[in-house]
Amino acid sequence: MAYWLMKSEPDEFSIDDLVAAPKQSTPWFGVRNYMARNYMRDSMKVGDGVLFYHSSCEVPGIYGLAKVSSTPYPDDSQFQKKSPYFDPKAKREEPRWMLVDVKLDRKTRVMPLSEMREHPELADMITLKKGNRLSITPVTPAEWKFIANLLK
DNA sequence: GCCAACGTTGGC
């Protein structure tokens, strides 16, 4: 089992949107970065742990724990002309953008980015590294365990 | 709003 940190802007899709979603599950639509796509398409497995992270907001940080809840399938928004995520080069027969479903495990207290930075145990997290902008990053089992323990 | 850092595009 692997672990991941997945960023979402709360204006776009928040932890409360996930709480309110049918089956508390959502397709992780809108990723348009190849490395992040490859993680979803090639590496994620059903049951993998997800740290649900809010970015570009007042208090960036972890807001909940979730799980990967589907195998990969095409992101439908790439075909929707009216969507901001429309990709004119994507074809139904040959989709470019794949996603997985993410299902809520539980909403937690907020663990702000500032708090994450205080823990030496988390210093090597990819998302804390200078300049990193990737919206999906792997998390080590030790990092997951440490964070989950603080979010009990 | 600023700006550093990064990814993508496109001309050559």
Next chain:
DNA sequence: GCCAACGTTGGC
């Protein structure tokens, strides 16, 4: 294949 220009991300 190189690389400058541009657009985006995301913390502050």
